Amino acid sequence: MMEGVTSLPGDVYKADLDFTLRELTSAIAEAEEAVKRVRATASRVPDADLSAVDSLEIMIKAYNEVAASEPFLPSRGSVLPALLALQKAHQTTEETNAYVASSAVTLDQTKKRVEAEQLGVKEQRDLQAALQKRIASLREELETKEEKTPEQLAKEKAAELKQQKKHYDQQTASLMKSLDWFIENHLASMLAAEELGGPVVGDLTEIDPDELSAGFSAHGKLKKAKENPDDDKRQRRIDEIWGGASEPQEAKGKRKRDRDEASAAGSEMRDLIEQLLNQTMESGGDSSAAYVRVDRESAAARFLVRSKVAEFHPKDAMRLRLIDFGRELDD
Template sequence: MEGTSGRVGDTLHRTNMDRTLRELRRVKEETEDALNHLRASASQSRVTHASLSDLDTLEILTKAHRDVAESEPFLPLPGSVLPALLALRKTHETIVQSNEHMGSQAASLEQVNRRLEVLRADMKEQLALQAALEKRVQSLRKGLENRMETTPEQRAKERIAELKKKKSQYDMDTSRLLKLLNSFIDDQLAPMLAAEELGGPVVGDMMEIDSEELSAGFSAKGKLKKGNAQPDEDKRQRRIDDIWGPAQGQQDQPGKRKRDQGDEASAAGAEMRNLTEQLLNQLMEADGDSSAAYVKIPRESASARFLVRSKVAVFHPRDATLLRLVDFGREFDE
């Protein structure tokens, strides 16, 4: 039964298609006949057009419009598939145009979404800023109210107490930093400074150096001297005094200083601490005047060279015996 109904439907469809095609051919032939008739009439009218008046032309056009308006429009036969075909074509054109429009609007939609995200982020930042400003305004109002409730003497006492507290904290921080600096000099920096003074590598090239190695000295090429014999203590002490000078309280006892107090590393550390102390004191006394912050040094020691290489101190541009700390609150000298 289903096969029979399918064949009947196919036959009916083919019949409707044939009828529609015949109707379209008939309309085409009628249209072509009418077009040929109009062409013939146009060729005849060109001959007589010169003799027609404006009124005659108006009457002809009026009659033509009336005939077109009163003529029956072309309608397909009942059961024709032409309306369905026209509707299908129109639907297909609409779908194609819609897809093209959607494709062209995809980029615009993405751009609008990105812009929307940016605006949302800006709005979030503005809300956070507004909340912070409102909080700050409330804090200022509260502080103003508190200040209005207190007398000038009370405010002055509170300010003095606050400054004393800050000074105490600064003193504690300064003491802690000085202890750390002295520890760094004694434990790590002093042996390397002594090695450089004795003709060895510059500070940083040899990290592990002990007193025994320093007592042996360095060769002309900057290499450690090898040997098991210990150097003469008096000769070693004279070398220390020649390079770094005699230690305080021991000028009258050459050669009798204890090794843990009078070796090369201790002398280099003492020189570094003395130099940094002089530079700090002079910088504070200069009170921002760079030209008055220089300290005169007796020689260009390893300590001075290390401070200059570390960008902590600078030599005078015209006098290598003057050294000052860099004021980090100001620009470097050109």
């Protein structure tokens, strides 16, 4: 490097830093020397010779000397003020960041609490509005009843019950129609497959009723249908499993085919459901009288039990009844 070239800013800062370090080291050395002198002086004076007044005078003199002496100030051009300012700024920044982080968590918790409180207030307002509406409705109904005679009230109640019965009858008819469709198009084939030694209902959902004529193997696999099946033998098997009763004439006309395994299983399921419903109605709420005696533990009965719709008698597996769901609510 050529002589006479001005030093770089980094070199100047390093030189100032070295000078400040030497200055602080010198000040520390002077302070340590003063402490040594004070300790040496104090060691020559026994503590027993000092009274409380003497100790107080010594402290007063020391404070006065410190107050009269010039404070330690860094020399001109020292980087100590900048370092102290930087340290203070860094400390303030760290404290501010920590406070901001803690405030963010507190703010988030406060917002969640406010949202929960607002939701609670909304629910209380909705509940209050519903109660006020219900009270107004009851008052209006009470005022209307007071204006009417008992005969008028009885007629209105009878008309209301009649309308409810009509509504429930329509719903029952719609449900029975849907149930019959489900049995005919889905459940009957699966019930027949289970009766013939195949998988239980639900394990094999896609079953062609025409394929059931061949039956199932000992491993539960569907056998291959023969080209010329023995219809008489097949009919005897159907009669042995499901009995010789035929389906109603309207059902035959609707399906337009002879009685096969699927239709026989579907007919058994419909008959069993009808018996269970009728017996439940006739029992009049007596659960012990709601049982129906079955000839065998059929696939239809097992399916109703697995579906939590019916249950066997705890001591007689040949007796079956519907589960009284409404009784649990009444109790």
